[in-house]
Structure formats: C-alpha cells, structure tokens
Amino acid sequence: MKDSQINPQEHSEIKVLLLRKYLEKYISILAHSPFISEVEVYDLFCGEGIYENGKTGSPVIILNLIRDIYLKYSSNFQGDINFKCVFNDFNKDKIAKLQKYISENNISLDGFGSFTCKNVDYNEIKIPLLDSKTPGNRRRFIFIDPYGYKDIKITDIERMLSDGFTEVLLFLPTQFMYRFEKEATPDSLQIFLNDAMQDIELKSSKSGIDFINNLQQGFSNRLITKHVDSFIITREGNQYFAMFFFANHLYGLEKFLEAKWDIDEEQGRGWSPKSAGQIDLFNPVDSSPVLDKFEENLKVFLREKRTNIEVHRFTILNRHLVKHTNIILKDLQDRNKLKVTLNDGKDARKGSFYIRWDDVKTREPKSYIQIV
Numbered sequence: 001m002k003d004s005q006i007n008p009q010e011h012s013e014i015k016v017l018l019l020r021k022y023l024e025k026y027i028s029i030l031a032h033s034p035f036i037s038e039v040e041v042y043d044l045f046c047g048e049g050i051y052e053n054g055k056t057g058s059p060v061i062i063l064n065l066i067r068d069i070y071l072k073y074s075s076n077f078q079g080d081i082n083f084k085c086v087f088n089d090f091n092k093d094k095i096a097k098l099q100k101y102i103s104e105n106n107i108s109l110d111g112f113g114s115f116t117c118k119n120v121d122y123n124e125i126k127i128p129l130l131d132s133k134t135p136g137n138r139r140r141f142i143f144i145d146p147y148g149y150k151d152i153k154i155t156d157i158e159r160m161l162s163d164g165f166t167e168v169l170l171f172l173p174t175q176f177m178y179r180f181e182k183e184a185t186p187d188s189l190q191i192f193l194n195d196a197m198q199d200i201e202l203k204s205s206k207s208g209i210d211f212i213n214n215l216q217q218g219f220s221n222r223l224i225t226k227h228v229d230s231f232i233i234t235r236e237g238n239q240y241f242a243m244f245f246f247a248n249h250l251y252g253l254e255k256f257l258e259a260k261w262d263i264d265e266e267q268g269r270g271w272s273p274k275s276a277g278q279i280d281l282f283n284p285v286d287s288s289p290v291l292d293k294f295e296e297n298l299k300v301f302l303r304e305k306r307t308n309i310e311v312h313r314f315t316i317l318n319r320h321l322v323k324h325t326n327i328i329l330k331d332l333q334d335r336n337k338l339k340v341t342l343n344d345g346k347d348a349r350k351g352s353f354y355i356r357w358d359d360v361k362t363r364e365p366k367s368y369i370q371i372v
C-alpha cells in the first residue's frame, strides 16, 4: 500500500508506518552487511495481524517487509543471512487469527528465515530477552506495543539493551499517563514514573508534549550510554501519544531520524492530523525542513575546527540529517565562509565534507571543518 492511501486520522496506522519505515532501513542494512548472519525481530504485543478494515498490523507488516527485501536484494548480499521473528500476544483468538491469515496468504520466510507465534504473557516472554548475551554477528529488534503502560518497566528495556546489539521501539499512551500524573496517579503509573523519571520532578510537565519530553529525558538519564528518541503522534483534540526508540549505536539513531523525517518533512518530530482530511500529509506540497535553529547551533559549533566525525555526531545528536548539514555547509562554502581541509592539509574538493556514515564509521578523521 502506498503511504498516500493511508487514512491519516488513524493513529495506529502512523504507528505502523513509522515501524515499517524504520525496519525497511534496519533490515536492508543488516542484510547487506558481511558481518551479520542473523537478525531477530520480536513483536511482543503483536495483535491479530489483520483488521476488520483490511489494514495489516505489525506482524504481517514485518513478515512482508523481510520477505520483500530478501527477494529483491538477496543477489547483492555479501553473506548468508537468517531472519528469526517471534510474534506474541496473550490473546489466544488474536494469535489464531494471525496464524490463519499467514497460512492462507502463504507468507513464508522459507530458505532465509523462520517465525513463531506465541501465546503467553509479556512478563513471561520478555525473560530470555533480559541480560542475554547476543553474539556479535546477530542483531535484535524488539517492538513493544501494549495498550497501556502497566507491564512496561524501563529497567526491562535497560536489560534488553544491555547486550549492545538490541534496539527497542516502544509505544506509550502518554496522553493518558500525563492526565493521570496530574490527577489521581494510579499505583502502576506511580511505579513506572518513579522508575523512569528519577531525576525529574514529577507533576512538573506543563503539557502533553512537555510530558513526552520529560519522559524522554528521564529515559536518557537512566540509559546514559544509549540513544533515546521519540516520535509524537497527535490525535484529534491535541492528545499526544509517543513512540520511544532506544538504540545502542548512533547509526541506529540516524536511521530512526531518517524514518521520522520521511514522515514529518518539516520538523522530523511527529505526525498530527492538522486539518485532517484536507491536507495529504503523506504527500505534502512543498514541505521543506525547518533548519533555522539547527543552522544557528551548527554555526556556533563550527567556530572551532571540527573533524567530519564530530560534525556527523553533532548533526545526529541534534536530531537532524546529514543532508541538512550538507545544505548549510554548501551555503557557507558558496559564500566563502567555510574552510574544509583534508589530512594532508590541502583543501577538500568543493562540496565534499565527508560527513556521511560511510565516511565516519572508521573513526579516522577524513576532513576538518571550520567557519572562517
């Protein structure tokens, strides 16, 4: 289905759109890597896979995506890759419906992977994923999409990430949590917030968005060496829900940002219905990124000479894309306000800044960039 065919009023479709956009990048990159031989995808609250309106849910999206990427690109892969998917839901009927749909539609990963459908409680299925030792040639992605928050503990996410090779995408009904935080806080929420927002004064959030930002800050403080980001989904009536992304590596965060900016071409921050039904947010007319604030910060950062690696990192940590930084650097260069030199001290070719991932991943600086 094309993005434009999605009815943007339905927030759950935005949720799976982000999942799909991110996983497309994640699966494709790992499948092409000569160092990775196994990718595990866990959908721990998977639902029934197909809805009354015919729209597909997360497990079906995941299976189709893996199959499509394999069939399209496997001739370019540099080694064997095996995919393992685990779909789980504690509702027996939903799992049965999912299995029926998969078998009726002959969706299979035969020859390059396998999947299992489980019917247990999250609190049971999560156990082997905590503190596990994942070998270096394996990567794991865990999607956590509960209706509520009572089963979710940031400690669990911390332990899932502890192998260094896992990424987690978590949906939280933040609007309800924010409202409850303000009013009578139920015990389960109190426990969650005490755990997640240790250094942040509770009840201090001024709005639903402020609450999401505080929660993200709390997660970041807690998971100090990891990357945490969020995507805000607005429902009618300014109700804000959020997807939180947790990754061990900057490259994972970069790919997540690309997925976010694919959906929100102006801010890379989230999705809202605006004048729902009138504007096609998936095919916006002339939506260009808003770079003003980032440009200001980047210019301050470049007052000192920086390596290409530092400029790449600065870009990602400021939630922007390399292509945004390239636009700003090109403009500075055209106005003779930028000096870019190579390791041998010579000027770099015009328009070459070496800030893409392929140029920075070796961790050896290739260029030095400064405002003059």
Ligand SMILES: C[S@@+](CC[C@H](N)C(=O)[O-])C[C@H]1O[C@@H](n2cnc3c(N)ncnc32)[C@H](O)[C@@H]1O
Pocket (backbone or CB within 6 Å): 016, 044, 045, 046, 047, 048, 049, 056, 057, 058, 059, 088, 089, 090, 091, 094, 120, 121, 122, 123, 145, 146, 147, 151
């Ligand atoms: C929001 S729905 C999932 C939707 C699905 N991810 C999708 O995009 O199509 C949440 C699902 O979690 C299941 N669920 C709720 N609590 C659970 C628990 N403790 N353990 C396992 N599954 C649970 C529900 O039965 C429901 O199908």
